[in-house]
Amino acid sequence: MSHVLRTARSVYVVGASEYGPVLQHWGDPERWPRIPSTRRASFETAADVAPLEFAAGGTRHTQTAELLVQGPANGVDGALLQLRSMDGDEHALHVSLVDERTGVEVDLHWRTAPDHDVVERWAVVRSTRHEVALPRAFGAGWNMPVGPGARVSELVGTWSREFSPVEVDLPAGQLRLGSRQGITSHEYAPVVALRSRNGETEAYGVALVWSGSWRMQVDAVPFREVVRVSAGVDDETTVIALAPGEEFETPHLLGTWSPSGTAGLARAWHAYQRQVLLRPVGPPPVVYNSWYATGFDVRVDHQLALADVAADLGAEVFVVDDGWFVGRTSDRAGLGDWHVDPEKFPDGLEPLVTGVLERGMRFGLWIEPESVNPDSDLYRAHPDWVYRAGDRPLTTMRNQYVLDLGRPEVKAWAAATLRRLLTRYPITYLKWDMNRAVTDGGRPGDPHSREWSVAHTRAYHRLLDLLRDEFPHVTVEACAGGGGRVDNAVLARCDVVWPSDETGPRDRLAIQHGFLSVYPPSVMSSWVTDEPDRLDTAPTSLEFRFVVAMAGVLGIGADVLAWDAKTRDRARELVARYRELRPVLLGGEVTRHGAPGDPWCAVQYALADRIVALVWARPDAGGVRLRLAGLQPGATYRLHDGRTVTGATLAVSGLDVPFALAPDCDVVVVDRVPADG
Numbered sequence: 001m002s003h004v005l006r007t008a009r010s011v012y013v014v015g016a017s018e019y020g021p022v023l024q025h026w027g028d029p030e031r032w033p034r035i036p037s038t039r040r041a042s043f044e045t046a047a048d049v050a051p052l053e054f055a056a057g058g059t060r061h062t063q064t065a066e067l068l069v070q071g072p073a074n075g076v077d078g079a080l081l082q083l084r085s086m087d088g089d090e091h092a093l094h095v096s097l098v099d100e101r102t103g104v105e106v107d108l109h110w111r112t113a114p115d116h117d118v119v120e121r122w123a124v125v126r127s128t129r130h131e132v133a134l135p136r137a138f139g140a141g142w143n144m145p146v147g148p149g150a151r152v153s154e155l156v157g158t159w160s161r162e163f164s165p166v167e168v169d170l171p172a173g174q175l176r177l178g179s180r181q182g183i184t185s186h187e188y189a190p191v192v193a194l195r196s197r198n199g200e201t202e203a204y205g206v207a208l209v210w211s212g213s214w215r216m217q218v219d220a221v222p223f224r225e226v227v228r229v230s231a232g233v234d235d236e237t238t239v240i241a242l243a244p245g246e247e248f249e250t251p252h253l254l255g256t257w258s259p260s261g262t263a264g265l266a267r268a269w270h271a272y273q274r275q276v277l278l279r280p281v282g283p284p285p286v287v288y289n290s291w292y293a294t295g296f297d298v299r300v301d302h303q304l305a306l307a308d309v310a311a312d313l314g315a316e317v318f319v320v321d322d323g324w325f326v327g328r329t330s331d332r333a334g335l336g337d338w339h340v341d342p343e344k345f346p347d348g349l350e351p352l353v354t355g356v357l358e359r360g361m362r363f364g365l366w367i368e369p370e371s372v373n374p375d376s377d378l379y380r381a382h383p384d385w386v387y388r389a390g391d392r393p394l395t396t397m398r399n400q401y402v403l404d405l406g407r408p409e410v411k412a413w414a415a416a417t418l419r420r421l422l423t424r425y426p427i428t429y430l431k432w433d434m435n436r437a438v439t440d441g442g443r444p445g446d447p448h449s450r451e452w453s454v455a456h457t458r459a460y461h462r463l464l465d466l467l468r469d470e471f472p473h474v475t476v477e478a479c480a481g482g483g484g485r486v487d488n489a490v491l492a493r494c495d496v497v498w499p500s501d502e503t504g505p506r507d508r509l510a511i512q513h514g515f516l517s518v519y520p521p522s523v524m525s526s527w528v529t530d531e532p533d534r535l536d537t538a539p540t541s542l543e544f545r546f547v548v549a550m551a552g553v554l555g556i557g558a559d560v561l562a563w564d565a566k567t568r569d570r571a572r573e574l575v576a577r578y579r580e581l582r583p584v585l586l587g588g589e590v591t592r593h594g595a596p597g598d599p600w601c602a603v604q605y606a607l608a609d610r611i612v613a614l615v616w617a618r619p620d621a622g623g624v625r626l627r628l629a630g631l632q633p634g635a636t637y638r639l640h641d642g643r644t645v646t647g648a649t650l651a652v653s654g655l656d657v658p659f660a661l662a663p664d665c666d667v668v669v670v671d672r673v674p675a676d677g
Contacts (some may be wrong), residue, residue, distance in 0.1 A: 005110055006090045007117040010173050010257050013055060013560035014093060014110070020083050021053040021095050023143040026119075027202065027257045034145045036225045051143035051226050054097070054108050056081050057146040064174075064219045064507050066123070066230045071102055072130045079104045103129030103244075108140075118272040119255045125240075126247035126443060128494065138215075138232030139250035144204045146173070146196040149220045150227045153262055155189035155514050160276040160502035160534065161481035162186050163514030169197065172222040178215035182238050182402070182438025182453050184485045191518050193225060193262050203258050205265040206231065207518070209488045210251035212457030213237055232497035237441070239450040254488060262517065267589060270520040274587070277492040278522065279468070284360065284496045285427070286575060287555035292529050296323035296330055304355045311559040313568065314575035317429045317475070318356045319364035324349070327376065332399045335371055336378030338417050348468055353425055364429025364475075365421065369414045371400045371435065385410050389440040389454070397436040404443065405463075414463055422471050422492025430467070431498075434480040464493035467640070467670035477525060483511070486519065496525045496553050503557065504533030505545045509616060510596040513549055516603065522586040524552030528571070530559065536596070538618060542567060543662035546574040547614050547648060549665070550585060551603050554578045559589070576668065584612045591629040600624045600657075611637075615657050616665045627656040628670065636673040644673060 002024055005012040013025040013032060013594060025032040038049040048054065048063045056067040058078020069079045081104075082098040082176030088094055089639050092504070093110040106125040108543075121140040149171035155163045157175075168175060177192075179185035190208035191638055195201075206229045208214055215235035220227045232250050233240075240248045256272070258264030288310035290303060307318050312336045326341045328334035340349045356363045372386060379386070380403070386401040392399060403410050421427060422595045441452040448455070459469065467476055478485055478494040482501035490497060496520075500511045502639055508526065515524055526549040528542075549555065554575065563571065578585070593613075599621040606629070617624055631637070631647035650670075659666045 003086065003088060003093055003267065004090060005088075005093060005112045005119065006114065007119065008115055009113045009117055012112065012119050014471050016053070016083055016086055017050055018082060019050065019052060019059050020055070020081055020097050021086065023051045026144070026204070028259060034417055035143060036145065037571075038224060038226070041113065052141060053095075053143070054106065054141055055097075057100075063221065064217065064228065064230065066136065066141050066232070067106065067125065068136040068235075069102070070133040070135060071103055072132070081106060102132070103127060104132065113276070114260060116272040117256050117258070117268045118276075121255065122252040123250045124247055125250070125452065127242040129244055131200060131244065132242050134242065134248065136232070136235040137240050137248055137250055138230045138235075139253045140230065141252070142204070142206050142229040142255050144194050144229065145226055145549065146194050146200075146202075146204065147220060147225045147227045148223050148284055150194045150218065151195050151197050152218055153193040153195075155191065155518065157186050157483070159186050159484075160500055160507070161511070162486075163189060163499045165514045165517060170220050171197065172220050174220070175218040178234055179213050180234055181484075182213055182441060182456060183434060183480050184211055184214070184487045184490075186484045189518060190216060190231070190487050192218060192229060193265050194218070194229070195261065201259065201261040203261045203265050205256045205258075205269065206256045207366055207488055208232070208251060209254060209268070209492070210457065211460060211487050211489045213483055214251070220520055228433070233454055237450070239452055240454070241447050241451065243447075245523070251489075251537045252629070263591065266517045266592075269518055270590060272294060272490070273491055273520050274443050274522065277488060279495070281495070283582055284522070284525070284553045285429070286555075286579065287317050287319055287323055287364070287525070287527070288313075288315035288361075288544070288560075289319045289431075289527065289555060289557045291321035291362070291366075292557045292561035293532065293561065294323065296328060298323040300345060300355075301636055302351050305561060307361065308358050309563075309568065310556065311361055312558065313556065313572050313578060315361060315556060317362040317364050318359075319366065319431060319433070320352070321366040321428055324365065327357050332371050333375035334414065335368060335373040335400055335570045336376040338367065338369070338421065349425055357426065363426060363427045364431065365425075365427050366431045366433060366434060367421070367435040369417060369463070370405055372403055373400050387438060387440045387442065389442055390444050392440065395439040397439065400436060402436065404436045404452070404456070405453055405459040406443070411459045415466055418463065418467065419470070422474060428473055429475045429477070431477040431479055432464075432494075434485060436481070461489060461493060465614075468493060469660070473629040483515075485516075491519065493522055494523075496523050498525050500533065503527050503529040504530045505540045505548045506536035506538060509548050509601075510536070512548070513592060513601070516551075516590055518593060521552045521590060521605070525555055526552045527555040527557035529557040530562075541662040541664055542570060542618060542663045543574065546571070546578075547616065547661070547665040547667060550574075550578045550581075551614055553586070581612050581667070581669070583607065584610050588612065589630065593626060602626055604628060606630050608626055609674070611670040613655075613668040613670075614665070615659075615668060617657075619657070624657040625658075626657055626668070627651065627654045632672070638671045638673055639671070640668055
């Protein structure tokens with residue numbers, strides 16, 4: 001029996017076996033089947049070699065399993081899962097598995113749609129008879145016919161160097177990546193791409209929809225033609241406890257296929273995120289954020305002076321960052337006391353809010369609801385609200401602790417804080433930050449103590465859902481010390497994300513290059529600042545900084561009061577240019593040309609009849625000839641200099657970049673001429 005799930009351009013075919021569903025084909029509808037059969041050796045069981053879509057230890061014996069079960073004290077670990085039912089249609093599949101001996105049941109789910117190429121999967125595990133522990137509860141096993149071995153693409157980093165693309169040649173063995181930080185982390189993005197090691201262009205991608213501690217594993221069994229990827233909550237620090245009648249729904253996973261390599265995967269991810277995850281509202285606004293201009297020294301007159309310039313430049317929202325709340329003169333105090341500081345705002349926040357609104361901008365605020373300083377009224381009143389490991393001394397990072405958001409009373413406090421601020425003041429932009437990892441996670445005495453990361457993450461998601469449901473007019477920006485919490489679960493609940501605290505233009509360009517390989521430009525918040533580069537220190541123009549920021553959601557974070565009139569005039573022109581091109585830059589299909597380390601690189605955006613290319617060059621680049629993607633050979637295109645040329649000719653000759661904007665960057669616009677024009 002075979003069940004065919006259809007996407008826009010692919011099929012995902014699942015068959016039945018004694019031990020559960022097996023993958024028969026994933027990819028081109030004309031090349032089915034692709035999953036080869038594997039000959040079993042005497043040291044393996046049938047379940048160990050089958051391309052099972054989900055496996056438990058005890059069903060499989062010598063190979064990796066997505067589910068590990070520890071039974072009651074007098075029981076035997078593991079679960080022998082067997083197929084109970086399998087039903088669905090061309091866009092949904094539900095499979096029920098059961099271990100009759102232990103009463104462990106697993107419901108597997110698949111979901112697709114006709115307008116994108118992503119397959120969504122997850123599992124629900126329940127215990128019907130005994131208390132059981134799940135040291136591992138991943139959501140799915142993905143079988144990819146790219147072996148033996150695979151070429152694995154990852155996005156790795158650290159603070160200020162997020163989303164660096166790397167490739168790993170994995171001829172055999174296991175590659176594990178993840179986070180133990182309680183957040184997605186700066187070190188690894190929860191997504192991988194796999195290709196054959198023989199140079200074939202066909203590629204597969206898997207992403208985890210989760211914002212807490214997580215684990216992903218690529219398993220290339222020697223000489224096997226199928227490479228397996230599985231993922232879920234971190235299996236080093238998390239143990240799920242199930243009492244009889246309780247169940248656990250795993251984080252969802254997303255998988256996609258492209259015949260066009262990793263560039264095709266990027267387009268597939270962007271299409272899915274735009275169609276399914278991102279809410280259909282207007283484009284994110286041009287932001288001015290006052291942090292770099294003020295730090296913690298927040299004063300009404302200074303903020304309004306900045307707002308005067310920001311409004312003149314074309315900013316659409318003015319965001320007051322850290323330093324507005326009581327006792328906040330440094331990062332050592334005040335965090336958790338989310339009340340307007342009466343010393344900085346003797347007349348309350350209203351004069352500043354009113355002044356911003358009168359200047360034609362929206363008003364925004366920064367907040368970090370998950371953390372607390374030891375020197376705060378909140379911590380003095382509720383020292384038991386922070387994570388602690390028994391009587392072990394608390395670990396302080398960045399002069400702060402982390403609140404146990406999984407506690408109902410802490411989540412209720414955070415919800416009340418958000419409601420109070422957003423109800424009292426006309427705030428329509430909220431920047432949610434999280435500036436440290438979770439340490440000492442747990443809740444001593446609680447049977448679910450080792451699920452702290454799951455509880456924290458789900459509470460975080462529910463609070464974001466609260467913002468969407470009760471304050472839909474508020475634009476929410478997700479931040480975690482930069483790009484420490486960027487994933488598809490966040491994209492489903494926030495409007496923009498802050499990819500990195502690094503705003504030096506060449507370093508930021510490298511970060512954005514990796515970011516755009518998985519996530520769309522319409523969520524990529526990027527600021528023009530005066531900050532220097534840390535790594536790539538080649539000089540750049542003001543225009544270079546702006547064009548880097550124009551690659552996503554443009555913002556300005558510089559001390560604009562220090563800019564002279566000439567700089568402000570140029571900035572005003574560039575903001576206007578961005579706002580004119582914004583529909584294409586945020587909604588167009590993205591093609592990356594080259595990489596930031598090359599003599600030149602570009603990002604191309606194509607939407608309807610317009611192509612916009614942002615180009616950056618090094619001083620020694622020489623002439624740059626750009627070959628645009630997606631041209632229609634028979635169509636006529638109007639170039640930046642007014643000339644017209646056919647798509648066929650332009651594809652062969654390429655486009656000479658004039659660098660009319662600045663010697664090191666340019667914005668090139670190519671329009672398709674209507675057939676009757």
